[in-house]
Amino acid sequence: MTAVGYPDGPNFKKFWPEAQHLIAKDILKPHGIYWPTMLKAAGIDPYRHLNVHGYWNSDSSKMSKSLGNVVRPLDLKDKYGLDAFRYFLLRDMVFGLDSNFSEEAFVARLNSDLANDLGNLVSRSVTMAVKYCDGKIPAPPDAALEVRLPELAQKTVAEVEACFADLSLHKALMAIWELVGAANKHIVENEPWNLAKDPANREKLLAIMYRLLEVLRSVAILIAPFMPQASEKILGSLGLEETAKFNLDTIRRGEPLPAGAALSRGESLFPRVSAEKEAPPPKKPAVELKPEIDYDEFSKVDLRVAKILAAEAVPKSNKLVKLRIDIGEERTIVAGIGKDYKPEDLVGKSIVIVANLKPAKLMGVESHGMLLATDAPEGLTLIGFDREPKTGAKVR
Template sequence: MSGKPFYITTPIYYVNDVPHIGHAYTTIAADVLSRWHKSGGDDSYFLTGTDEHGQKIQTVAEKKGITPIELCNEVVQNFERLWKALNIQNDDFIRTTQPRHEKVVQEIFRRLMASGDIYKGEYEGWYCVPCETYVPEAQMAEGQTCPDCHRPLTKMTEETYFFRLSKYAGPLIKFYEEHPDAIMPKERYNEVVSFIKSGLRDQSISRTTLKWGIPLPGDEKHVIYVWFDALINYLSALGYPEPGEKWEKYWPAARHLVGKDIIRFHCVIWPAMLLALGLNPPVRVFAHGWWTVEGEKMSKSLGNVVDPFEMETLYGVDPFRYFLLREVPFGHDGDFSELALVQRINSDLANDLGNLLSRSLQMIDKYREGMLPAFGAQTELDKEIETLGEKTVADMDALLDRFAFDDALKALWAFVSRANKYIDETEPWKLGREGDVERLDAVLRTLWEALRLSAVLVAPFMPDTAARIWSQLGLEGEPGAGARAAWKWGEGGEGIKVNRSGILFPRIDIEKWKKEKEQRDLEKRAKLDPTAFFKYQEPKPQIEYDDFAKLDLRVALVEKVEVVPKADKLYVLNLDLGNEKRVIVSSIRENYKPEELEGKKIIVLCNLKPAKFRGVQSNGMLLAAESPESRYEVLTLLTVMDDSIPAGSRIS
């Protein structure tokens, strides 16, 4: 394709979970931008993909009893199915386990090592296992927790390779001061610049405690840090650094869409890596907000997680795409409501766009037997519609350059509303009764032109809807690549017969919908019945009382809790059992902070045979229950509520 290059990317999605509304939101937005630029004649290239290395992938795979690559292959299919369901037209899909990616990551590592921007050292710091990143003490949240996910941090020391991030603080500030639109929205720009000015530390970019990653060239006891690896996908997909590959054309025009939680990686670490390679930072990084559901945070246990597959099935892909980008200003947090989606379908799609198409084609059928009138003399009112159409094209182009999807759709709907009002102003039915053929032809042609332009402009957002409008207007094909560039008011249309065929968007009966939704919600809640959890647990064989009597269960006071170095889930608990002190090792670190345990009275099995964990001998086992809301991960300690019961008391 000829035209101005435009390169748009989503973040590559981590494959430790199924796709959700956040994945859909970012990818639909990128798809719209790519389609918009292709419609305008630009040479657009759209990349998405999956991030498949790191501790979380390894851990989940181990729990499932499969290899990490088997897990990745399984989950990737869910993303590919969702993109097909959401009508996503990405030009490439990158996986970080692909040889083409691993080759580029290792080559970039070698180049930065040779230039002195990577060096070997030892790192000690506070590490967040879920986010797989070290957190400087100045940025830790309350209680030594991660500022992003708010989970407890772990003190770790390990041999590592460092990227000289500190070297690029000055160049980054200079770049952002010269390019104030390189980070959007503005509050994210201010956040990043402030962060850089507070001082940058060299970044650890390798791990020795992990096996599931890209081997570090020349020192294969290390694997390359998952974020360093992942960021490079934007170049590896373009064939960097081979001469003549796509990166030479597209990289200077790179734009990234990301969630606001990963803004620092994309606006601090990534551009510093690019500067070290002698490449330009991205033209723009836009960080969008997060979704809640009817005022509440999405939670599997609450059953309110929005499933994009379900929304597409219930309401259709185009209404879902339209709603996500129209309902909330891009960059702000949004609240998802099915009722709001239904109301958008009824008002914007059925009443406005659908009604304009239905009324206009009905009159062309009635007064001209479906044949499109020739373009004739225009009145000032007709020219007003044409001028507004041309202005709408320019306004949407400027707004989408700044990723203002909701404002772009508002501009388009203002044009659709004006065209509906034009019908009432010109009264074609009256012109037909009076036999004013010339004026009636001009009105019908103006309405057809307004619909043709509406189809071109709505196509990136709702491609199937645009194709249906295109077909009903009597046009061949669909308004895809080049359609906006080729569009001109009043040009063509000779000999066209419209093809009125069905309602574009049937209205949804609100009362009937409410009853159906109530039934769906009841079914979801039934699936979340905590008692269902226990149905999955096979009962154990019956025992005699003498078997139970062998268990030495006692009350223990937790005096001190320490982490086990280089162990993600283990705590060492120092216990007071009344007449003795004991140490046990427990894998409850993911569920409790040390301060939440210290001072508690818990129940311990004291006559369990001692065992060693990471070199620490454990003399006993605490008692805990698995949560029915998340039966594989959440443990709740059995504690003693009555504080008068002394430590060491036997339980029988």
């Protein structure tokens, strides 16, 4: 609302009454109930219509970081171009329904619709016009000549407007591509390269070339909301400046192309590409284990039940605890459990220790063994027993 000058700006009064609200289906309640209620309470008429779109899934699965199937739009934009990416999203989603994204489908659509259909139409039409019309837009032909394409263009305008009103953007693009297909068919049926061989066909050749260039202008205008960069390039290849002045009325009125405007063959509008199938990221194991050992190695570890007889904090350490234990003989061990257990709470507990570990000195205290505990984000937990074991018993 503030973007269009709420509350008193002229743009607010002009645009807000026509506002269409677009949201994703997961936020329907706040935008369909709370927001209109707030607007009404403020004395403001709600938007005209609430339009709810679906989700993009990835390779038929819901996008998830844990699955590693998240689509990265900026990477795709850099790889294939912004216009191509916009085209696929708008062409392959039926507004209101979920749609499926895969890079293979994207590339197939790019090659088929953009490279083969639109790209070839622009390239062939401009190249032939440069060759057969001295590099310039020819004069408009007699109004009765080659009228099928301009009539179809005007029909397409009406269809596209109806689709926009219904937010059927994919159908709008389908209608535009029918015009693109008709123009490509017109080239195949009339074979300008053969007409150019006979001077007697000069008038028909120029009429055909003019109508093809006229269709290019119409297509450029129609695709502007979807692919603004491609639209600018097409108009630029026709030598048409001040592209912002062209709109649907240009097509409706049948405004003539500027005869004599210089044509230019630029780079390919949409080069064909191949999908580089990326290997899926390796799945992270549910549990990260250390390298396997054989039974003989494990059997060397002597695990024993120990009873804690006394416990005290090790001076100058915030986690080490000195334990006097009984495993059939008394010994001292040092354990880093001071952040999870108070020394006075440990006395009397039965624990599991590695009894045959070589002694090690920790903070000046010699430790003759190591207790076992689980290590988790919430802290350490001593390994216990469901019933009181015999002190010194072997743990298998």
